[in-house]
Amino acid sequence: MKTFDRYLLREWFQIIGVVVAALLGLLLVQVMYTDLAPLLTAGATFMDVTVYLAVAVPSFLALLMPLTLLVSLLYVFGQLHRNHEFTAMRASGVSLARISVPVWCVGIVCCGLTLWLNSTIVPWSVEQSRQIRERVEFRHEAASRSADEIGARTSVAFDNRSAGRLWFMDRYSLFTHKAYGISLSFLDAQRRETRRIVASQAWRDADGKGWTFRNGRDYRFDLDSGEIVANSPFRTMTFRGVTDDPSLMLLIDRKPIDLSFWELRRLIGYLRSVNSTKAVPYEVRYFGLLADTLAPLIVIGLSVPFAVSGVRVNPAVGISKSIGLFALYYLLAQLGGTLAAKGVITPEWGAWLPSLGMSGLAFWFFLRLR
Known part of the structure; x- marks a missing residue:
């Protein structure tokens, strides 16, 4: 590993630690803002709240990954740009592609980590945190309702066509x-x-x-x-x-965003077996989680070109453009889901096209960088 590679990674990892701590703090505040009041109203104890927060926070780890890369890269590369370190290296004949090799290597590792999180830790966190909420709610309802009314889901229907x-x-x-x-x-x-x-x-x-x-x-x-x-x-x-499993019966009317990766896969398998059109939004969500695997590379591809713009360009301009393109990615993801829901494109394309499109755009920006 070259001296500059070690220097870049050391500077980057230092700021990554700060960014992760800050974003985790913000996510913890967000979870407390949305879920703490309902839990306390239902009579949750201090231990219930503590365990719930500890279990719920990991569900945001996959979302935290690209945000951490974006903020940390924009800061570190912006600092190197402002200190003319990139200019000096490029003037000595080192290409931007070579300079950013360690960043891309870390990005590939983050892609694998994102896939692992979305298929293991995040589904576990989603399901376990839901069970904790339900357990607290059931305990609260037990004081005023009969046993058959506690945690009741009404008007349940299920068609097992194969059987x-x-x-x-x-x-x-x-x-x-x-x-x-x-x-x-x-x-x-x-x-x-x-x-x-x-x-x-x-x-x-x-x-x-x-x-x-x-x-x-x-x-x-x-x-x-x-x-x-x-x-x-x-x-x-x-x-x-x-x-027939009642847990599958109760998944049908849940929103796709409320289901874990495992639950989505299970429900999609059932809905496909009965040729139901209800499968589309769940498929878009499922394949969208798989498409999120490319998010770290997309973030790197968008961040690097704008963060290391020419010295005559204010770094803040490049940073603002990069953030704008990052927002465009999520807008395209919403558009892909809408088109898939209307049958214009398949759910697979609806989930993957935004990621592939932004990957191509990031690659184009990277190649044309002078």
């Missing part, structure tokens, strides 16, 4: 893990109803390989006329082999 099962629930309690006012229809290959189970409550068995229904009726239907041919009451009935 020929159609579910309807008046409500499902995340606290008791039971469904209330439930109807399960069994359908043949032509989507004709052959049997319907209606019960006051039902729950998934502990081994996940069946469902148990309580206090209901079992209806049988004639396939040709659709009329009821049998109707028998029951106190308890268990169906082994009915493995």
Whole structure:
């Protein structure tokens, strides 16, 4: 490693530490501003809040990566530019590409780190922080509501086309893990109803390989006329082999931004299996998280050319242009999602085109730099 490479990395890593600390502080304030009041209203203890903040902050790490690179690079390269160190090196025959080699190497490492964070740490953080919020809310609701009303999600519907099962629930309690006012229809290959189970409550068995229904009726239907041919009451009935997961049923109406990477992948798999148009926004979000892998390289490609503009140009001008292009990236990401939702382009292109487009633009700026 050349002497300048070590010097550049040392100066850069010093400012990165300051930027990370500052951005983490801002993110912590933002989390406290949005989530602290609801938690305290629900009766959260000091330990609940502490654990929640510790678990929630890692969900912002992937977002923190490009912001940290942007701010730190603009500062360090701006300082080197102002001190004419870049000018001296380029006058001695060293190209900007060679000068920035260590930066690009770090950027590639950050791309891999971003992919790892988005596929492991961030999903865990999103799901665990949600569970902590729900646990606090359930404890608060337990003081004034019956068990079946705590954490209830109403009007749940789920169509398992591959297995020929159609579910309807008046409500499902995340606290008791039971469904209330439930109807399960069994359908043949032509989507004709052959049997319907209606019960006051039902729950998934502990081994996940069946469902148990309580206090209901079992209806049988004639396939040709659709009329009821049998109707028998029951106190308890268990169906082994009915493995539908209520956690998947409850994902369908959630906003894409509220789901983790794992939940998105799982929900997309289901929605694709039933050819649902609802899959598009979830696919855009899912592929967008994958496209975020390129964000560190995009940031470097946009920051370096403007931060090391000619000596006759105020560094603040280059910095402002770089920040403007960085904002343009997010505008293009929103545009890609809108076009994908309208069917103009596929969800994959809607998620990847903004990143690829900004990568090309950054490469062009880098090549034309004098």
